[in-house]
Amino acid sequence: MQLTKDLVAASATPLVLAILSEGENYGYAILKRVNELSQGELEWTDGMLYPLLHRLDRLGLVEAEWRTPEGQRRRRYYRLTNDGHAALDEQRAQWTMITTTLKRVWEDLPMPGPGLDPMAGARWEAS
Amino acid sequence: MQLTKDLVAASATPLVLAILSEGENYGYAILKRVNELSQGELEWTDGMLYPLLHRLDRLGLVEAEWRTPEGQRRRRYYRLTNDGHAALDEQRAQWTMITTTLKRVWEDLPMPGPGLDPMAGARWEAS
DNA sequence: TGTTATGCATAGCAGTGCTAGACATTGGAC
DNA sequence: GTCCAATGTCTAGCACTGCTATGCATAACA
Numbered sequence A, B: 001m002q003l004t005k006d007l008v009a010a011s012a013t014p015l016v017l018a019i020l021s022e023g024e025n026y027g028y029a030i031l032k033r034v035n036e037l038s039q040g041e042l043e044w045t046d047g048m049l050y051p052l053l054h055r056l057d058r059l060g061l062v063e064a065e066w067r068t069p070e071g072q073r074r075r076r077y078y079r080l081t082n083d084g085h086a087a088l089d090e091q092r093a094q095w096t097m098i099t100t101t102l103k104r105v106w107e108d109l110p111m112p113g114p115g116l117d118p119m120a121g122a123r124w125e126a127s
Numbered sequence C: 001t002g003t004t005a006t007g008c009a010t011a012g013c014a015g016t017g018c019t020a021g022a023c024a025t026t027g028g029a030c
Numbered sequence D: 001g002t003c004c005a006a007t008g009t010c011t012a013g014c015a016c017t018g019c020t021a022t023g024c025a026t027a028a029c030a
Helices: A005-020 A027-037 A046-058 A082-106 B005-020 B027-037 B046-058 B082-106
Strands: A062-067 A075-080 B062-067 B075-080
Touching: A005 A027, A005 A046, A005 A075, A005 A082, A005 B005, A005 B082, A027 A046, A027 A075, A027 B082, A046 A062, A046 A075, A075 A082, A082 B005, A082 B027, A082 B082, B005 B027, B005 B046, B005 B075, B005 B082, B027 B046, B027 B075, B046 B062, B046 B075, B075 B082
Parallel strands: none
Antiparallel strands: A062 A075, B062 B075
16 A cells, blocks of 8 residues: 555654554664554655654654663664653544544534534535 | 644545545635534634645546536535545545554554564563 | 675755735625 | 625745665674
């Protein structure tokens, strides 16, 4: 499946935050995890992940630390900060809102709420 | 709720396409419909909708026609083309895919599939 | 010794979405 | 009569930023 740029951009941050909420992690493994979670549909490059990680760091949503596990390569581990957790919740709420909105049209649900009804009951035949 | 730019950008096209799939419509009414569907959470400006509509027109996803209903203002009505319907289906599939992916992390679902398990079973304590 | 997997980094520009500003008509309030 | 709000549409131009392309390094393995 070929995803639009917009969608990739919009989902990148919440996805990384969500993955880090599972526990600290490092770039290369995050890449693998994204692939796994999306069952191969999302194909992120490292070139797009690292800048994002740096951005999240600048924004204070994650903390980074170099570490060299026993007998392994040097890696930079990232961990969610409190602000990061809050940001994740916020993003999640936003996604839920948008998804709910889209579903309302897609599934033609009856609509609660004030009901502006801009069309005053008029209906047009499609196409 | 304050939405990120990315998310607004990513949802704009599918939302407009979805609204037009309900039947032909014109700019001002689409704005109202968006407000209604999102129950006031989405506050689009006309300045962002019209360029989008023009773009969709250029891409051949919608057709436009000036019309002046009996005793009403002149309006430009937009209608989905076949390509538009196809694009809507495509976008919908993409959203579903992403949403599914995000839910997997958010809800910590057990994961089906090949199971790359890049961490070889290791678990870290979260921050 | 060559290749693949692991692991990280960033300069710089292409691409584009929106803000700001403009214009016109209708109807109701005062 | 006048004014304001709602209705209705349009576009130039630039600010912003996300990614592509590229570079570097080590380990394992064939």
